[in-house]
Ligand code: AMP
């Protein structure tokens with residue numbers, strides 16, 4: 001019996017232990033190039049309808065909307081006080097009051113003669129002969145007279161008709177995702193119903209043999225589906241219509257049937273998992289075979305290739321299975337793309353440069369997004385960059401975006417922080 005063992009003819013892979021290193025000879029698309037491509041290729045796929053103002057919150061304007069009335073509709077007083085004509089110079093002034101007053105919604109119907117003053121309350125239309133208002137606090141009123149000190153410019157403490165927005169002016173442009181403030185504006189300028197796009201229907205589908213539903217019993221090797229509740233609520237928060245397509249196992253036929261259902265029920269499909277090029281990556285395999293897939297190798301961390309394809313004419317975004325990568329890819333790529341499909345136009349998230357509270361060395365090649373939050377004006381990052389660490393997504397209040405090139409960040413150096421709110425969350 002020999003103790004010498006013959007070595008099998010097997011060698012480690014030619015490249016790296018470092019799974020985040022860029023594969024040699026593969027072209028990785030920079031994040032900005034990928035975004036430009038999406039921006040060029042997508043357009044609204046939704047029809048238009050009309051809704052009453054109380055139902056318009058979060059909807060997307062399909063046409064420019066113009067003011068049908070000026071705001072304010074007529075000149076009025078901005079304060080409680082006394083109104084008179086013209087301005088007054090430096091020095092003391094005494095004016096006789098005329099009987100009556102003007103209040104919001106209860107105008108004074110007569111003219112105020114020159115040299116006289118009238119009691120006016122905030123929001124009251126200025127009667128004929130009143131151009132200027134002196135604040136109540138700056139006046140002594142007695143025996144039918146007021147006394148106060150000048151100077152006061154003509155027009156002081158008043159609002160001009162249409163100074164905010166004039167009838168016929170553009171109130172809000174097509175593509176606007178209507179906010180609470182927008183509803184106030186539209187209401188003020190006399191708009192009671194608006195043309196909007198119908199809500200983009202976004203199907204969300206999880207893939208993987210290992211997934212079970214929260215609430216079910218998870219056997220060994222099984223994990224709860226974390227992506228679906230996250231993605232469905234993200235879609236909801238974006239003001240889109242989330243369609244729950246459930247889970248599907250790693251089986252091409254099952255996936256085929258589910259994608260058929262999804263394309264009937266939705267305008268766009270988001271899948272998670274199975275998007276890389278592995279044995280069980282059926283989303284990318286199926287899309288490559290039948291769905292005119294483009295595999296986008298985006299130079300992004302965290303994120304594996306994003307599988308983009310068409311299924312029965314419906315766009316499919318094949319997101320990575322990893323929850324952290326799935327969320328980052330959704331915020332960075334899917335959100336602006338969904339915005340274009342939904343009619344809002346392209347939306348770039350607004351970031352802020354703030355001092356780092358951490359140190360990090362970054363290799364060139366990929367843009368990186370770290371889970372981050374701001375405390376005492378400095379940006380903290382989550383203690384681990386592991387892309388399976390879902391608790392970090394939840395700990396974070398936004399992302400730090402680190403540019404594609406090499407960087408050595410020291411505490412105090414500026415870094416770009418993008419709050420979740422800038423992604424519309
Ligand atoms: P995949 O992209 O299918 O290779 O999945 C990458 C990793 O993400 C694996 O560890 C999966 O188990 C995990 N994963 C995939 N889908 C989900 C999901 N819906 N919820 C939680 N983890 C997932």
Ligand code: MG
Pocket residue numbers: 207208209273274280321
């Ligand atoms: Mg999988």
